[in-house]
Amino acid sequence: MEVQSKLHAIDWIVLSITLIFIVAYGTYVTRKNTNVTDYIKGGSDSKWWTIGLSVMATQASAITFLSTPGQAFHSGMGFVQFYFGLPIAMVIICVVFIPIYHKLKVYTAYEFLEGRFDLKTRSLAAILFLIQRGLAAGITIFAPAIILSAVLGWDLLMLNIIIGILVIIYTVSGGTKAVNVTQKQQMIIIFIGMLIAFFMIMSQLPENITFKNALEIAGASNKMEVLDFSFDLSNRYTVWTGILGGTFLMLSYFGTDQSQVQRYLSGKSVRESQLGLIFNGLLKVPMQFFILLIGVMVFVFYQFNPAPLNFNxxxxxxxxxxxxxxxxxxxxxxxxxxxxxxxxxxxxxxxxxxxxxxxxxxxxxxxxxxxxxxxxxxxxxxxxxxxxxxNDKDYVFIHFILNNLPRGLIGLLLAVILSAAMSSTASELNALASTTAMDLYKRNVIENKTEKHFVKASKWFTLAWGILAISVACIANLFDNLIQLVNIIGSIFYGNVLGIFLLAFFIKFVKGNAVFIAALITQTIIIAVYLLDWLPYLWLNLLGCALVMGIAIILQIFIPTKEKLKI
Incomplete structure (x- = not known):
């Protein structure tokens, strides 16, 4: 396979200017954050469009723009069903989660659990988050690094370190506000880059092939089958897994994952936070559909142009x-x-x-x-x-970019990939540091310190998590399809955490000890179910949520007193 392994000077210029601008801008505009509210909650003055774009950028990692087109190239548009539960989840979070979080003025989602249950339940939920998000942070660095290193010949270790350091610089410096303001710029670059890529693909099809013809060609190869209403559990992506499993995954992710909660906790008001999430709910599914469509158009392009047998x-x-x-x-x-x-x-x-x-x-x-x-x-x-x-799904789109797009545009799309990696990683490091500082360090280790002390501690925790994420990236191996790997990691932990929050919101008679024991049992069962491959991973969210709620209720009914539930 012939691959353009060296970038032209114009591509280096476009790529370098874009990344340097993002880092410098984020560092400069947030250089004066000195208190906990400014550093962790971004000053609580974000507008709805900033929240919406920040939420989207946090979820839309480099994996989205590398793996999703490859997913569509091989398997068609069906993956979009994975996101069908997202709008439903956004409405529930706007009605239930956001008003409670704002009313209690919490810094993290898990802070709410201590008031409702107890300290150990808060700490357990925070630890479950730290485990899965800490692993995911490494993957969001590793995903673009390994692919770019393979196709461009860049050193993988050096790429992991460079991406990690760029993110650490402005995230340590400015905290949540730095993440929010840079993500607006990153999403603009991403939208522009993907639109240009789509039109460039269409322009390179034969003159007699219209967009309608391209869709017919894709349809003849079963790439345009969007909806699958079957109840076959062996099918990973169906309408039902998207609506049921997807809703629970999105509820867990957007409602209880601090990397997302922290985005809308920075809102100026409840209304601004709600509008930001509704904006995300309305735009996210069309955006994923469009990215998948780009992958399908790449497939059509390769019906008229030679494609390698394997893209890796x-x-x-x-x-x-x-x-x-x-x-x-x-x-x-x-x-x-x-x-x-x-x-x-x-x-x-x-x-x-x-x-x-x-x-x-x-x-x-x-x-x-x-x-x-x-x-x-x-x-x-x-x-x-x-x-x-x-498995070459993750290499399809980058192969097309490097071999078929003009100079300058290649640099822009590489900037899109690296910007996406930086935006999602920044959110993750920011959330990991906030959770460590507020839920574990402040609450379990030391409380009576000044705000300046906790801002400084948060910066050190950001640096520590950044180093750990780079370390995970450096030892990670490619796994089937990267976008699936991140979702699998989330599915193993998210359902359990969501169940804890739903118990906190709606089942008032259940107390902390019952929830704590139920969460430990549930996590053990979910890990076993995944390892034994008994269910598609999207169903783990629903199973984990149902298990922790059911077990906690049973424990509370049959062993209701604190004396019988000594921990």
Whole structure:
């Protein structure tokens, strides 16, 4: 596979100016934050559009812009169903969560749990958050780093460190406000970059292929099947997993994850926070649909242009050096022959009666790709020094960018990817530090200190979590599809935490000891269910939430007194 491994000077200029501006701007405008309210809650003066964009930027990591198009390229538009529960979750959070958080003037979501239950329940929920979000912070750095290192030849370790340090500089300096103000700039860059990418893809299709024709070509290959109403639990993305599992995941993430809660706790008022989340709810699903559509259009582009059998350049390099080189070369020839046949069908004006023939060719191509992955997996097993990943979903879009877009625009889209990595990582480090400082350090270790002391402590905790995130990034390995990995980590922990909050909000007779024991039991069960692969990961949110609530209620009913629930 030929890959443009060196950036042109204009791409370096665009990329460097964009990233330096973001870091310098965020550091400069928030340099005077000296009290806890300013540093952790951003001065509580954010407008709804700042909150909305910040919430979107926190969730839309580099993984979104690298993995999602690749997901659509291989599997079509069905992944958008994952987000169907998001608007429902936004409404519930606006009605239930936000008024309570603002009324209590909390710094973190978990602070509320101490007043409702007790200190140990607050601390447990905070620790569960720190575990899963600490891991995720490393992945949001690692995801773009490993892909850019593979396709551009940049040093992976150095990339991890550079991305981490850029984020640490302005997050340590300005806290929540620095994260909020930089995320506005980052989202603008992201929106512009993705729109330009879409129109550039369309402009590079043959002249006789309109957008309607492109959709028909994608549809013939089953890429436009958005809705799946089946009740098959083996299907990872259906309308039901999106609405039920997705709603619980989004409720957990936006309602109890401090990296998101901290975004709308900075709101000037309850109304500003609510409008910010509604804005996110209205825009997020269309945005994900559009990013998936870009992936589908990349698929259409490669119906008229040669595509590698596997998009991972590392895998291709290892194949060329292996004893399987000739066997793989034979598969490449079969793949190119299938591509040639499909191109002839589409170039002559695709007709509905040719759809069956196209589907047969797609099945044949999938079989060739399966055999290619089996070869890569064999090489991986035999190579003890280096992980060789056969799954190439995360490399599809970056391959297209580097090989088919003009100079300057490549730099802009690389800036989009790195900006997304920085925005989500900054939110995570900011939230990790706030939770550590306010929920664990201040409440369990030391309380009687000045605001200046806790601001300084928060900065040190931000630095510490930043270093840990960089460390996780440096030892991480690519896992199936990166966007799924982040959601899997969240699903293992989020349902349990959401159940604790729902008990706090609605089941008033349940007390702290019952909740604490139920949460420990639930977390053990959820981890076991995931490891044994009994359910698709999206259902873990619903299961975890139901388990912790059910177990806590049973414990409270049958062992109601504190004396019987000694901890």
């Amino acid at each position: 350049p590392d895998a291709n390099d290892e194949i060329r050096k292996s004893k399987y080189a000739q066997e793989y070369s034979n598969l490449v020839s079969k793949h190119r022959e299938i591509e040639k046949t499909k191109k002839a069908i589409f170039a002559n004006g695709f007709q509905e009666n040719e759809k069956r023939r196209v589907q047969q060719l797609n099945v044949a191509d999938l079989q060739v790709k399966k055999q290619a992955k089996e070869i890569i997996d064999k090489i991986d097993e035999e190579n003890l020094l280096k992980k060789i990943e056969s």
